[in-house]
Amino acid sequence: SFATLHNADDIARKDIREGDWVVVEKAGDVIPRVVGPVLSRRAEGAGSWLMPSTCPRCESQLVKGEDEAVWRCENASCPARIRRGLEHFASRAAMNIEGMGEALVDQLVARGLVADYADIYRLDAATLAALESASQKADGTAILRKFGQKSADKVVAQIERSKTHDLWRLIFGLGIRHIGERAAQVLARAFGTVEALAAATVEQ
Numbered sequence: 001s002f003a004t005l006h007n008a009d010d011i012a013r014k015d016i017r018e019g020d021w022v023v024v025e026k027a028g029d030v031i032p033r034v035v036g037p038v039l040s041r042r043a044e045g046a047g048s049w050l051m052p053s054t055c056p057r058c059e060s061q062l063v064k065g066e067d068e069a070v071w072r073c074e075n076a077s078c079p080a081r082i083r084r085g086l087e088h089f090a091s092r093a094a095m096n097i098e099g100m101g102e103a104l105v106d107q108l109v110a111r112g113l114v115a116d117y118a119d120i121y122r123l124d125a126a127t128l129a130a131l132e133s134a135s136q137k138a139d140g141t142a143i144l145r146k147f148g149q150k151s152a153d154k155v156v157a158q159i160e161r162s163k164t165h166d167l168w169r170l171i172f173g174l175g176i177r178h179i180g181e182r183a184a185q186v187l188a189r190a191f192g193t194v195e196a197l198a199a200a201t202v203e204q
Helices: 008-013 079-090 102-110 125-129 149-162 165-171 182-192 194-198
Strands: 021-027 030-035 060-063 072-074 132-136 142-146
Touching: 079 102, 079 165, 149 182, 165 182, 165 194, 182 194
Parallel strands: none
Antiparallel strands: 021 030, 060 072, 132 142
8 A cells, every 4th residue: 555656657667557466565675666567467458557637636737847757736726736735834844733634634625714824824723623524434324523622722722833933844844846854944044034035036
């Protein structure tokens, strides 16, 4: 379940087709990777896999940069992009907002409560406490769960605490391409404030 196929060039090079059985090995005895297809088990007439040309969530055209392997959705309003961006922003390595995980972010985006990073800081405990999520028992019975006041208070406290974090965490949390933790630290040291960084020239 940890082995992925996310590089279209790699899939083409290994000639992995839809419905193929594949060999998985642990590279360096640690990281699982897909080695290639088991040709003896390939279905007759199995077609080559093609990378989708549009985003599966917002249907915008996907774009691949020159000399890059990754295809990207460049629609800033794409729900999937917003969700992943918010998860990264709240992650431990960035603003470290405990309790703001995948499930909560999904609800916030689905209900239109959060569309960008600034919206996180407009959330209040009452709004969060009223959130409900549905799940199913083994017998198919639906269960409705409220987020609850206690959980809401904790998340709001974490959001408030995040305002005191170092500047580099904010810069890293914004998810700017090519700006990892190290580059964010360098930028924070060099400019000191968001305002100074925003006003910086390319040369600076």
